[in-house]
Amino acid sequence: MAATIKDIAKKAGVSMSTVSLVLNRKGYVASETKQRILSIMQQMDYKPLRSARKLATQKTGNIGYILWEGHFSEVEMFYSQVFLGMEYAARKNDHYILLTTVKEEFDPKENLPRFLRYNDVDGVALAGRVPHALIEYLDNQQLPFVLIDYELPGKNYNCVKIDNYNGAFRAVENLINAGRKQIAFVGGTFIHPSIKDRYRGYKEALEKYNLIHNDYLKKNSYCEDVETSRAIGEKGATKLLKKNPAIDAVFCCNDTTAMGVISGIQKSGKRIPQDIAVIGFDDIPPAKFNSPKLSTIQVPKLDIGKEAYKLLCEIMNNPSRAPQTRTISVDLIVRESSY
Amino acid sequence: MAATIKDIAKKAGVSMSTVSLVLNRKGYVASETKQRILSIMQQMDYKPLRSARKLATQKTGNIGYILWEGHFSEVEMFYSQVFLGMEYAARKNDHYILLTTVKEEFDPKENLPRFLRYNDVDGVALAGRVPHALIEYLDNQQLPFVLIDYELPGKNYNCVKIDNYNGAFRAVENLINAGRKQIAFVGGTFIHPSIKDRYRGYKEALEKYNLIHNDYLKKNSYCEDVETSRAIGEKGATKLLKKNPAIDAVFCCNDTTAMGVISGIQKSGKRIPQDIAVIGFDDIPPAKFNSPKLSTIQVPKLDIGKEAYKLLCEIMNNPSRAPQTRTISVDLIVRESSY
DNA sequence: AAAATATATTAAAACGTTTCGATAAATCAA
DNA sequence: TTGATTTATCGAAACGTTTTAATATATTTT
Numbered sequence: 001m002a003a004t005i006k007d008i009a010k011k012a013g014v015s016m017s018t019v020s021l022v023l024n025r026k027g028y029v030a031s032e033t034k035q036r037i038l039s040i041m042q043q044m045d046y047k048p049l050r051s052a053r054k055l056a057t058q059k060t061g062n063i064g065y066i067l068w069e070g071h072f073s074e075v076e077m078f079y080s081q082v083f084l085g086m087e088y089a090a091r092k093n094d095h096y097i098l099l100t101t102v103k104e105e106f107d108p109k110e111n112l113p114r115f116l117r118y119n120d121v122d123g124v125a126l127a128g129r130v131p132h133a134l135i136e137y138l139d140n141q142q143l144p145f146v147l148i149d150y151e152l153p154g155k156n157y158n159c160v161k162i163d164n165y166n167g168a169f170r171a172v173e174n175l176i177n178a179g180r181k182q183i184a185f186v187g188g189t190f191i192h193p194s195i196k197d198r199y200r201g202y203k204e205a206l207e208k209y210n211l212i213h214n215d216y217l218k219k220n221s222y223c224e225d226v227e228t229s230r231a232i233g234e235k236g237a238t239k240l241l242k243k244n245p246a247i248d249a250v251f252c253c254n255d256t257t258a259m260g261v262i263s264g265i266q267k268s269g270k271r272i273p274q275d276i277a278v279i280g281f282d283d284i285p286p287a288k289f290n291s292p293k294l295s296t297i298q299v300p301k302l303d304i305g306k307e308a309y310k311l312l313c314e315i316m317n318n319p320s321r322a323p324q325t326r327t328i329s330v331d332l333i334v335r336e337s338s339y
Numbered sequence: 340m341a342a343t344i345k346d347i348a349k350k351a352g353v354s355m356s357t358v359s360l361v362l363n364r365k366g367y368v369a370s371e372t373k374q375r376i377l378s379i380m381q382q383m384d385y386k387p388l389r390s391a392r393k394l395a396t397q398k399t400g401n402i403g404y405i406l407w408e409g410h411f412s413e414v415e416m417f418y419s420q421v422f423l424g425m426e427y428a429a430r431k432n433d434h435y436i437l438l439t440t441v442k443e444e445f446d447p448k449e450n451l452p453r454f455l456r457y458n459d460v461d462g463v464a465l466a467g468r469v470p471h472a473l474i475e476y477l478d479n480q481q482l483p484f485v486l487i488d489y490e491l492p493g494k495n496y497n498c499v500k501i502d503n504y505n506g507a508f509r510a511v512e513n514l515i516n517a518g519r520k521q522i523a524f525v526g527g528t529f530i531h532p533s534i535k536d537r538y539r540g541y542k543e544a545l546e547k548y549n550l551i552h553n554d555y556l557k558k559n560s561y562c563e564d565v566e567t568s569r570a571i572g573e574k575g576a577t578k579l580l581k582k583n584p585a586i587d588a589v590f591c592c593n594d595t596t597a598m599g600v601i602s603g604i605q606k607s608g609k610r611i612p613q614d615i616a617v618i619g620f621d622d623i624p625p626a627k628f629n630s631p632k633l634s635t636i637q638v639p640k641l642d643i644g645k646e647a648y649k650l651l652c653e654i655m656n657n658p659s660r661a662p663q664t665r666t667i668s669v670d671l672i673v674r675e676s677s678y
Numbered sequence: 679a680a681a682a683t684a685t686a687t688t689a690a691a692a693c694g695t696t697t698c699g700a701t702a703a704a705t706c707a708a
Numbered sequence: 709t710t711g712a713t714t715t716a717t718c719g720a721a722a723c724g725t726t727t728t729a730a731t732a733t734a735t736t737t738t
Contacts, residue, residue: 002458004724015688020726028685047457051399052724054390055693062435072423080419084411087439091453096401098435100426114430118386119341230628263630286625289569291602343694354718359696366697367715391694394723 003044011044012037023048062096063312064115064124069101070227071128077285078301079127082148085305086125093313106131116143123316125308126150129192144315146308151193151325158315159325160308164194164281167297167330168201171279172251174332176209178339180249180277183211185221186236186261187253188228195228195253198281202251219244228253233260234267241268248276249338255280255287255296262290262337277338292336299330342383350383351376362387401435402651403454403463408440409566410467416624417640418466421487424644425464432652445470455482462655464647465489468531483654485647490532490664497654498664499647503533503620506636506669507540510618511590513671515548517678519588519616522550524560525575525600526592527567534567534592537620541590558583567592572599573606580607587615588677594619594626594635601629601676616677631675638669 005023009016014033021027022034029037040046054061065086071079083099090097098121100113115121116137123144126135130150135157138145147159175183183206190196199221206212222236233252237260240247250265252258258280262272270276272292280287283298307326315321344362348355353372360366361373368376379385393400404425410418422438429436437460439452454460455476462483465474469489474496477484486498514522522545529535538560545551561575572591576599579586589604591597597619601611609615611631619626622637646665654660 005726006724016725017688017690017727018686021687024726026727028687030686033686049394049724050457050459051390051393052693053726055388055394055695056724056726058693060390072419077416077419080411083438084440091439096435096437096454096459099422099438100430101423115435118389120389120435259628289598344696345694355695356697356718356720357716360717363696367717369716372716388694391723392696394725395694395696397723 002049003046005046005048008037008040008044008046012040060120060122061094062098062115062121063090063309064113064121065097065099065127066113066124066130066134067099067101067127068130069103072101078282079148081301082127082305082308085302086309087305088302089306089309095309102131102134104131106133108133108137112137116141123312125312142319144312144319146312146315148304148308149194153193156323158311158323160304160311161325161327162194162299162304163327163329164197165201165204167281167299167332168198168251169205170201170332171281171297172202172205173208174334175249175251175277175279175338176205176211178277181211182220182244182247183249183251184240184244184247185223185251185253186233186240186257187221187223188232188257189225190223191225198253199223220247223253228257230256230260230263233257233262234264235260237261237264238268241265241270250276250278252278252280255282255284255294258294258296258337259286259290262292262294273336273338279332279338283333288335290337295335295338296333297330298333300328304328341388342385344385344387347376347379347383347385351379399459399461400433401437401454401460402429402648403452403460404436404438404466405452405463405469405473406438406440406466407469408442411440417621418487420640421466421644421647424641425648426644427641428645428648434648441470441473443470445472447472447476451476455480462651464651481658483651483658485651485654487643487647488533492532495662497650497662499643499650500664500666501533501638501643502666502668503536504540504543506620506638506671507537507590508544509540509671510620510636511541511544512547513673514588514590514616514618514677515544515550517616520550521559521583521586522588522590523579523583523586524562524590524592525572525579525596526560526562527571527596528564529562530564537592538562559586567596569595569599569602572596572601573603574599576600576603577607580604580609589615589617591617591619594621594623594633597633597635597676598625598629601631601633612675612677618671618677622672627674629676634674634677635672636669637672639667643667 005016005019009019018029019037021029022037065083067079087097098115102113124138125146125148127148128150147157149161151159151161172183185199185202187195187199222240224232250261252261258278262278265272265276272278280294280296283296287294287296307328311326344355344358348358357368358376360368361376404422406418426436437454463477464485464487466487467489486496488500490498490500511522524538524541526534526538561579563571589600591600597617601617604611604615611617619633619635622635626633626635646667650665
């Protein structure tokens with residue numbers, strides 16, 4: 001059947017050890033022998049057997065990618081794209097990525113992903129709002145892990161995050177520079193730290209330009225303590241316009257919400273962007289198919305995945321290093337819902 | 340460190356073979372011994388090491404899931420959901436699923452997924468419109484594979500498909516029963532056999548009710564030879580309404596297209612569903628957030644994944660069996676864009 | 679010229695399983 | 709009772725790598 005390292009060794013007239021050395025670019029081997037071995041490998045179409053390799057090295061060669069089930073089932077392609085970024089990066093190395101989902105109600109004793117139950121990964125990426133019990137479990141197990149776009153208030157974990165604050169700040173600043181005065185915010189639950197940061201960016205941009213007087217924020221912001229959705233965007237827009245008909249711009253905590261906000265505004269009869277400008281956050285694919293096309297903060301999802309992979313590899317190589325946070329910067333894209 | 344089979348054997352006072360037998364539910368082992376071994380395993384938290392196991396059994400325990408990159412990057416959550424269905428099913432067994440994407444321009448010599456290059460999977464699921472060269476490669480390699488929602492005209496491969504014909508037929512029949520007379524079709528490239536079948540279902544439903552006269556089909560159908568998108572839906576609707584203002588229903592080849600068609604109709608000033616009813620196909624998540632909510636043919640994506648997994652397992656166990664096609668049935672869901 | 683170091687190669691052990699064939703006791707069929 | 713079959717257990721080989729320590733030669737340093 002398939003050629004083994006033994007076959008290669010025999011044909012090259014060397015020992016298995018030597019073949020292994022050239023395979024792993026280790027130790028000393030005469031360049032003439034090396035060439036001979038390499039060409040024989042090529043010729044015999046030799047592929048080292050992963051399980052044998054892994055058995056000998058005591059590594060799994062796998063990385064887990066755990067996603068909250070809600071993120072995967074919903075409209076959001078966000079975390080799928082991040083996954084793809086990781087997959088691209090991992091292609092260059094010897095890593096396979098095992099993707100699975102967990103439910104919100106999570107108990108490490110009951111529904112632990114099987115690759116964790118069987119110790120089949122060297123490290124894990126946790127995408128989005130993942131159960132705290134899971135994070136603690138990994139921390140206790142001393143298994144290297146990276147949080148993606150999620151931070152725990154008290155704790156200090158390795159993390160790759162979006163520059164939510166500056167993205168929001170820039171979006172609102174852009175609206176202000178375009179002459180908007182009554183700029184609203186529509187968001188979901190603040191449990192997710194990103195949304196909190198986006199709100200902070202919104203607020204501080206307004207502060208910088210001295211726009212906040214009296215009950216400005218109360219009049220102009222709408223947040224419901226639930227997962228964001230198109231529906232709460234629509235509801236939020238309707239309610240805000242009733243409270244303050246002078247609103248001339250809305251900054252939304254994400255695109256899904258923004259698309260709802262746009263529906264709400266359209267129903268009210270106001271025009272976008274002439275009467276009211278709308279800016280979202282994330283740049284999910286539907287954003288550019290919306291009508292009007294959504295202005296938004298573009299976040300480079302593939303890059304996030306790539307960076308998460310790099311960080312994870314570093315942690316796996318040096319597990320005792322102090323945790324660090326890496327921030328991925330974002331850009332404003334102006335389409336049709338603002339100018 | 341972690342307990343091995345040797346530790347268990349020693350503690351239980353038996354040989355490694357015996358432990359292995361109970362681990363694999365094979366051969367004969369006294370129920371008393373078995374219980375003892377099992378409880379020791381429990382107690383020592385024994386987890387058989389995958390790489391050792393795989394080395395001994397000469398299997399990889401992995402399944403590949405290959406997706407055309409376009410399907411993954413676009414709005415479509417369809418194949419991600421199918422993946423999730425497979426993942427659910429695989430959780431019960433010893434299989435990991437390795438997800439990767441391939442580009443349309445594909446050359447087995449250049450950009451073969453790494454788990455194929457290194458023979459790291461026991462079987463493969465191919466989702467959607469995947470390069471023919473890849474399919475042929477797998478066929479030549481004699482590697483078990485299943486096509487998901489895709490068939491090759493001449494060839495006869497293992498396949499799990501949606502009942503596209505009957506779904507379309509039922510949608511159109513429903514429109515006819517609701518009194519619609521001028522029923523249009525909007526679609527994309529017929530390269531994808533599903534779309535062809537959906538068109539056939541549309542046509543034969545019209546035939547059954549004797550609605551096709553003269554240039555009915557020519558007047559009422561719009562297809563562009565490109566991948567489907569919201570844009571071609573919108574364009575199609577606009578053009579069709581110009582050609583035949585009497586159109587009172589549109590059956591679309593999928594939801595993405597349907598959402599475009601709805602935009603197009605809305606711009607023309609006609610009302611949905613009073614003036615024109617619209618039905619899509621797939622029931623992708625955005626369908627129910629659209630305005631109006633989209634009536635569509637719901638396809639059980641998780642079930643497709645599950646069935647694909649089951650079929651693939653059967654093939655892997657019995658590679659010489661004649662290829663078979665399994666058809667997953669679908670249901671009409673009436674929301675707001677028809678009645 | 680001797681000692682130290684760098685280069686090149688290898689044999690054998692180790693990694694943790696499964697499985698084959700052997701052995702022996704217990705049960706069954708005649 | 710004898711012979712055949714079923715039940716129960718085990719030792720050892722096999723799976724295909726990596727790695728350690730040993731050996732030998734070549735090169736550099738003193």
